Amino acid sequence: MFSKQLIDYTEKTFKEETITIRTKTMVKKVTDKYIEAESTGPDGKKTLEKIPYGLLVWATGNALRPVVKDLMSQIPAQKESRRGLAVNEYLVVKGTENIWAVGDCAIANYAPTAQVASQEGAFLARLFNQMAKTEEIESALSLLSDEQDKAKNGPDRDAVFGEIKELQKRLRRVKQMGPFEYSHQGSLAYIGSEKAVADISWLTGNFASGGQLTYLFWRSAYLSMCFSTRNRVLVIVDWIKAKMFGRDVSRE
Ligand SMILES: Cc1cc2nc3c(=O)[nH]c(=O)nc-3n(C[C@H](O)[C@H](O)[C@H](O)COP(=O)(O)OP(=O)(O)OC[C@H]3O[C@@H](n4cnc5c(N)ncnc54)[C@H](O)[C@@H]3O)c2cc1C
Known part of the structure; x- marks a missing residue:
């Protein structure tokens, strides 16, 4: 996520602190005395190395919560997803119609960070408000169209028609919500x-x-x-x- 200049600075600071960074290195095996790691050189050649250790701290990321895993197993469209619930651009869980996911449990092509999670949360709040308003306007419209049917020709009918036109305009405005877009701060x-x-x-x-x-x-x-x-x-x-x-x- 950081610029090359800051990566170099951080690596230099780590070096001063005698912290060694091994990139392109995968841990293959851990025994009680050593770690077996496979590193890939610039020429693509893989070498296996045994690194002895005293205290080992494993910090390579978070696993899925059982509740998310369970949900994924029940949705056929999520079969290929490994890291979490695949969502579309409106954060709807793929393969469902009324389940949304935000934050670390959702896979939407963004890094699992707090910044993404909080923006997704705010987006979902706006989306739910929009859905509630849409529902409200649509039921008002359906009532008005019944009224219009019953109203006799003349001013009554025109008044109802005017109200319907006004509500339809509002509905179009409310429905104009675009998909989620992350803004990196x-x-x-x-x-x-x-x-x-x-x-x-x-x-x-x-x-x-x-x-x-x-x-x-x-x-x-x-x-x-x-x-x-x-x-x-x-x-x-x-x-x-x-x-x-x-x-x-x-x-x-
Ligand atoms: C060490 C570390 C450092 C990080 N540093 C940064 C950073 O500098 N900047 C950044 O942007 N992001 C950072 N992140 C990532 C950031 O913390 C996450 O992306 C963010 O917290 C995701 O928010 P979330 O709401 O999706 O999940 P979480 O914050 O994990 O919240 C999920 C909540 O759900 C609760 N929960 C889980 N299962 C259940 C259940 N069955 N019933 C009820 N509750 C449940 C959990 O207890 C938890 O409180 C870091 C993460 C880690 C681990």
């Missing part, structure tokens, strides 16, 4: 050692930076996105506690 990541990297969309271009100032920016962005003052205060207190006493890992 930028990426921020903490990279350790009180440093962060940021790639922010700025007017028509991009603003990329990395370092300790970016870390302060990352923290201020984090605080500004908290939902309540209570949360903001709790987060600040947590940071101060971690700074003074180190990170509390007793519950993790």
